[in-house]
Amino acid sequence: MNYPTxxxxxxxxxxxxxxxxxxxxxxxxxxxDAPAAAVEPAPADMAPPPSAxxxxxxxxxxxxxxxxxxxMMRAVFGKAYRSDSDDALADxxxxxxxxxxxxxxxxAVSHKLLPDGSAILVANAETANTEGTAESAHASPGLLxxxxxxxxxxxxxxxxxxxxxxxxxxxxxxxxxxxEVHWVMLGANKPGLAIRHGYTGQGYTITQLALxxxxxxxxxxxxxxxxxxxxxxxxxxxxxxxxWMVKGNWRFAPARNGGAYDDLLIDFKGASEKIKPGVTVxxxxxxxxxxxxLNGHARYGFDGKGYKLLEGKNPVPGV
Numbered sequence: 001m002n003y004p005t006x007x008x009x010x011x012x013x014x015x016x017x018x019x020x021x022x023x024x025x026x027x028x029x030x031x032x033d034a035p036a037a038a039v040e041p042a043p044a045d046m047a048p049p050p051s052a053x054x055x056x057x058x059x060x061x062x063x064x065x066x067x068x069x070x071x072m073m074r075a076v077f078g079k080a081y082r083s084d085s086d087d088a089l090a091d092x093x094x095x096x097x098x099x100x101x102x103x104x105x106x107x108a109v110s111h112k113l114l115p116d117g118s119a120i121l122v123a124n125a126e127t128a129n130t131e132g133t134a135e136s137a138h139a140s141p142g143l144l145x146x147x148x149x150x151x152x153x154x155x156x157x158x159x160x161x162x163x164x165x166x167x168x169x170x171x172x173x174x175x176x177x178x179x180e181v182h183w184v185m186l187g188a189n190k191p192g193l194a195i196r197h198g199y200t201g202q203g204y205t206i207t208q209l210a211l212x213x214x215x216x217x218x219x220x221x222x223x224x225x226x227x228x229x230x231x232x233x234x235x236x237x238x239x240x241x242x243x244w245m246v247k248g249n250w251r252f253a254p255a256r257n258g259g260a261y262d263d264l265l266i267d268f269k270g271a272s273e274k275i276k277p278g279v280t281v282x283x284x285x286x287x288x289x290x291x292x293x294l295n296g297h298a299r300y301g302f303d304g305k306g307y308k309l310l311e312g313k314n315p316v317p318g319v
Contacts, residue, residue, distance in 0.1 A: 098167075105125070106145065124144070227314055
């Protein structure tokens with residue numbers, strides 16, 4: 001049986017603003033770190049981790065956006081697109097050698113309309129079984145696919161043609177889903193993707209941020225795993241030595257060194273608790289614990305290959 005610890009409850013209260021020190025809520029879910037806007041994220045609310053599903057952001061969940069994505073999926077996959085399930089059963093490049101073709105269920109996750117009328121479609125692929133349905137296990141990552149498209153006919157036609165296909169170029173997330181996709185600017189004239197991905201297993205949750213630069217029909221991985229969130233609330237019981245929960249809200253800011261890539265700033269809030277030394281732990285009773293804040297700030301800068309910690313500390317415990 002798992003027990004939310006006192007400080008974890010107080011942390012949840014402070015994040016939700018829904019209770020006082022004397023009225024703590026039940027165990028909360030993980031905080032959503034990703035921004036509502038492309039560059040400047042709003043304060044995060046508590047939300048499920050992106051490990052089990054790849055939910056669309058609000059701007060991608062409108063009827064117009066879904067209809068546009070359906071048209072893009074038809075352009076990319078033709079008759080392999082299945083309108084009833086809003087996905088495609090298609091043969092894509094093997095992510096390991098990009099030579100062999102394997103069968104996948106592919107779903108649109110997000111898209112971006114560009115000023116010149118062209119578009120970029122981001123899709124998630126997961127292995128298909130002989131019945132044409134996805135068969136991802138809990139530990140199976142999602143596969144990142146990016147398609148560059150150009151309008152076909154007049155803009156009112158809503159028709160597209162594929163300019164370039166980048167199939168299964170990265171593995172992220174779990175349960176066959178790559179995570180939450182956000183369009184960002186990594187610097188002046190440097191569009192990119194920020195994908196918040198993670199995993200939950202045996203009571204432990206970890207969420208990370210992957211960054212990709214997009215330009216000239218290319219997608220370049222900038223960083224695949226900056227820690228944003230973790231907790232062991234699902235494994236925290238009376239005999240657990242240490243319990244914790246920490247989350248980070250991220251944003252970009254101009255590089256201090258004047259570089260072409262913006263710095264990544266993350267503000268962390270959380271706490272850990274350890275059983276008080278010398279205490280005898282009784283069955284089914286949560287022991288007194290000593291709390292330690294895990295608040296902090298970290299600044300990452302691009303060094304030509306990826307983002308490296310320049311200032312502060314990332315306090316997110318690994319799992």
